[in-house]
Amino acid sequence: MESLDYLLKILAEISQLSLEKLQVEEQNKEYEGVIFSVGKQTFRSRKAKQTPKKAGYFVVFWEKDDQNKNQPYDAITAPDKLVITVFDQEKKGQFIFPKEILIEKGILSHGKITGKMALRVYPDWIDELNPTAAATQRWQVPFFIDLTAKRDVEKLNELYFA
Known part of the structure; x- marks a missing residue:
């Protein structure tokens, strides 16, 4: 899995802790879905896909x-962070979303949401977006x-472990 290999390299650069409890999410295999932990933090990881007709990555x-x-992930059982890795020819980046922002934005189910x-x-290298995408x-x-x-090691540490 390309995104997992990349993630392992990044984690090795920013932490002495090892990746544990790796579990492949079979239902999201097409997006290289895995769950794992590093230290006391739990993570869900995905590889984003570029789509031909819309800006951004899906x-x-x-x-x-x-x-x-099929149902959305639940806020109660969701890991602490969602890592989405983007590969676009020579460009690479990661979104590391904490559970709290995923709840706030209505992405994880909770209560009546x-x-x-x-x-x-939408990585910062994408511009000319419609108002909703922007x-x-x-x-x-x-x-x-x-x-x-x-790699900005300080920012990576902050995003992964803060």
């Missing part, structure tokens, strides 16, 4: 309920790190 995250129907089973992400990009950018040229 990623799914859902699970099966008791009736085998249904949640979402997919998300479009608004989404604005709330996402604080959780994004461009890893194309060099």
Whole structure:
């Protein structure tokens, strides 16, 4: 899995802790879905896909309920962070969203909020977005790190472990 290999390299650069409890999410295999922990933090990881007709990158995250129907992830059982890795030719980056922002934005289900089973992400290198996409990009950018040229180890540590 390309995104997992990349994630392992990054974690080795920023932490002495090792990745543990790795679990492949079979239902999200197409997006290289995995769950793991590092120290006391738990993570869910995905590889985003570029779509031909819309700006940004698409990623799914859902699970099966008791009736085998797809449903959004629940805030109570969700890991602490969602890592979305973006590869676009020579460009690379990651979104590292804390659970709290995913709850705030209605992505994880909680209470009367249904949640979402997919998300479009917009790295800071994408411009000329429509107003809705631009608004989404604005709330996402604080959780994004461009890893194309060099790694800002301090920011990576903050995003992964703060």
